[in-house]
Amino acid sequence: MNIVVCLKQVPDTQDIKWTDKGTMIRDGVESIINPYDEFALEYALYIKDKYPDTQITVLSMGPMQAQELLKSAIAKGADNAILACDKKFAGADTYATSLTLAHVIKKFIPDFDLILCGQFAIDGDTAQTPSSLAGHLDIDQVTFVKKIIDFNSEGLILQKETEDAYIDMRINYPCVVSVLQTDIIPRKYSIKGYIDAENFNVTVVNSVDIDIDESLIGFKGSPTYVSRSFHPEFERNSTDLTGTNAEIVNDLVKLIREQKTEGKE
Amino acid sequence: MSLTVLALLNRNGSLESVALELIDKAKKFYNNEINVILPVADIDTTAIVSQLEQAGADKIYVVKNKKLAKYSTNHYKMAVLEVLEKINPDIFLIGATANGRDLAPRIASALGVGLTADCTELSINEDGKLAATRPTFGGSLMATILSKKTPQMATVRPNVFKRPQMILDNKAILEEITVDFPKHIDTVEELNYIPKTLQTSSIADADILFAAGRGIKTKENFKMLSDIAQVMGGKVAASRALVDMGFCSNQIQVGQTGKTVTPKIYVACGISGAIQHIEGMKGAQTIIAINSDKDAPIFKVADYKIVGDLDEILPELLHKVKRF
Numbered sequence: 001m002n003i004v005v006c007l008k009q010v011p012d013t014q015d016i017k018w019t020d021k022g023t024m025i026r027d028g029v030e031s032i033i034n035p036y037d038e039f040a041l042e043y044a045l046y047i048k049d050k051y052p053d054t055q056i057t058v059l060s061m062g063p064m065q066a067q068e069l070l071k072s073a074i075a076k077g078a079d080n081a082i083l084a085c086d087k088k089f090a091g092a093d094t095y096a097t098s099l100t101l102a103h104v105i106k107k108f109i110p111d112f113d114l115i116l117c118g119q120f121a122i123d124g125d126t127a128q129t130p131s132s133l134a135g136h137l138d139i140d141q142v143t144f145v146k147k148i149i150d151f152n153s154e155g156l157i158l159q160k161e162t163e164d165a166y167i168d169m170r171i172n173y174p175c176v177v178s179v180l181q182t183d184i185i186p187r188k189y190s191i192k193g194y195i196d197a198e199n200f201n202v203t204v205v206n207s208v209d210i211d212i213d214e215s216l217i218g219f220k221g222s223p224t225y226v227s228r229s230f231h232p233e234f235e236r237n238s239t240d241l242t243g244t245n246a247e248i249v250n251d252l253v254k255l256i257r258e259q260k261t262e263g264k265e
Numbered sequence: 266m267s268l269t270v271l272a273l274l275n276r277n278g279s280l281e282s283v284a285l286e287l288i289d290k291a292k293k294f295y296n297n298e299i300n301v302i303l304p305v306a307d308i309d310t311t312a313i314v315s316q317l318e319q320a321g322a323d324k325i326y327v328v329k330n331k332k333l334a335k336y337s338t339n340h341y342k343m344a345v346l347e348v349l350e351k352i353n354p355d356i357f358l359i360g361a362t363a364n365g366r367d368l369a370p371r372i373a374s375a376l377g378v379g380l381t382a383d384c385t386e387l388s389i390n391e392d393g394k395l396a397a398t399r400p401t402f403g404g405s406l407m408a409t410i411l412s413k414k415t416p417q418m419a420t421v422r423p424n425v426f427k428r429p430q431m432i433l434d435n436k437a438i439l440e441e442i443t444v445d446f447p448k449h450i451d452t453v454e455e456l457n458y459i460p461k462t463l464q465t466s467s468i469a470d471a472d473i474l475f476a477a478g479r480g481i482k483t484k485e486n487f488k489m490l491s492d493i494a495q496v497m498g499g500k501v502a503a504s505r506a507l508v509d510m511g512f513c514s515n516q517i518q519v520g521q522t523g524k525t526v527t528p529k530i531y532v533a534c535g536i537s538g539a540i541q542h543i544e545g546m547k548g549a550q551t552i553i554a555i556n557s558d559k560d561a562p563i564f565k566v567a568d569y570k571i572v573g574d575l576d577e578i579l580p581e582l583l584h585k586v587k588r589f
Contacts, residue, residue, distance in 0.1 A: 095379055125522055126382035128370040135374030140451045141338055143367045162363035165276065166459040172452035223379030228409040232540060236552065238564060241571045248571055249581045255569065256497060259530045259551045260473060
């Protein structure tokens with residue numbers, strides 16, 4: 001089997017601190033692998049556990065530093081790593097990003113069976129890239145996958161989660177599967193894996209390498225653009241509840257009871 | 266010139282209410298015709314059509330094929346594209362439900378157009394373009410996004426816009442379109458459909474929500490909060506941080522990647538107040554925030570502030586409400 005796992009480098013949003021004016025303090029914010037992508041990688045490794053001749057290629061688009069996150073995936077057991085890195089890729093929206101990834105895959109991993117992605121990235125949170133990637137490659141997809149139930153050399157049986165149900169589905173390769181956070185715990189890398197990965201050569205590709213027209217990538221190739229950004233204002237006038245804990249709790253319960261019955265006929 | 270809304274059905278045959286919210290919102294910012302695409306199997310659509318009419322639809326394209334009885338990415342994509350090609354709308358809006366979010370990027374990539382996800386505000390700018398606003402980049406900012414191509418596509422989560430006022434006498438023009446599909450359209454097959462229990466899917470309807478964030482610290486405290494919620498006739502909810510810590514399922518998550526809620530009372534316990542979270546609860550009538558950090562951003566949106574230690578306040582509160 002031949003699996004591609006898409007990984008995104010994101011700022012650790014748990015770490016983000018804001019100034020009084022509401023701007024982000026970027027200093028000291030660590031970059032991590034998007035947590036949802038960790039689950040995608042774990043599933044690829046889980047398939048490789050059963051079929052050891054499986055080839056896993058981890059793929060990312062981003063700055064040169066993103067090589068580090070690709071190496072951490074190599075340390076865990078991925079076989080190949082490709083970084084799409086080019087100043088011309090910058091400013092891409094989900095359409096241009098997924099089109100770029102599709103070109104990299106067509107050029108360098110044309111005989112893939114399965115593409116695994118995290119459903120969301122914690123920074124952008126659009127959840128659009130996996131479906132859009134499947135669209136550009138014109139292959140089948142199952143999104144919002146909660147678990148991989150079974151798999152063989154033909155395809156997979158997956159459980160998808162929607163608002164009101166869990167749906168078991170079968171899908172054949174080639175396909176895109178995007179995963180939610182699941183019950184499996186992504187493995188840690190071994191010391192040997194880490195040492196091996198240190199010297200691993202990540203394949204870095206640019207726009208020329210993937211034969212993509214400049215008008216289709218980055219900001220230029222993005223059909224959407226940000227026209228304005230602003231800090232949201234939704235402040236309310238607040239009243240402090242103070243005193244001993246017993247007094248606070250008294251006020252709180254009284255408040256909740258009053259508000260609860262307000263407006264009831 | 267038209268704005269088109271996609272109307273999808275739930276598995277039980279009822280309409281996803283976000284479609285009505287989108288039609289109503291569109292009425293407020295768009296002056297031309299509001300169309301609806303309704304993909305269905307060969308069923309009686311009278312009741313659904315009248316809901317769409319009463320929300321304000323001007324024209325409804327009912328796309329029929331028995332393969333559309335339940336959602337399938339490829340069948341729905343083909344059906345919707347067929348209508349879009351015919352009516353060529355300026356703007357195309359889709360509800361950000363699990364199926365809507367699965368489908369929208371497929372349609373956008375097939376048409377080669379952009380798609381703005383999870384908008385919290387829609388309007389028309391001075392150039393007559395759709396201005397779609399959403400929280401972005403780590404939640405620090407709101408961004409207003411424009412599209413260079415048409416249709417200008419956007420998705421919106423359920424409950425972001427208000428339930429419409431019904432326009433009882435509004436009638437829409439109906440057009441029925443029968444689509445044909447090739448025999449082998451995809452390899453995806455549904456094997457088993459397991460409905461979720463009602464209990465886990467109802468924070469959006471609760472009058473009182475007691476929501477916990479990372480500051481709740483322990484599972485014992487979270488349990489105590491659930492007990493308090495139960496005694497007071499409310500429900501317990503959580504921030505994304507707590508879901509990520511494995512305390513609870515994302516079914517009760519409030520915020521940009523969870524649910525949007527508008528309860529009468531929202532008690533935020535140990536929630537710092539990232540914008541993604543606030544986006545999901547800012548519509549609550551009364552917001553009470555409890556946090557040990559007096560500078561926590563959640564306090565900015567709170568009607569009532571309590572700076573205090575949940576380890577002490579929760580047992581006291583549980584004790585108090587249990588005595589009633």
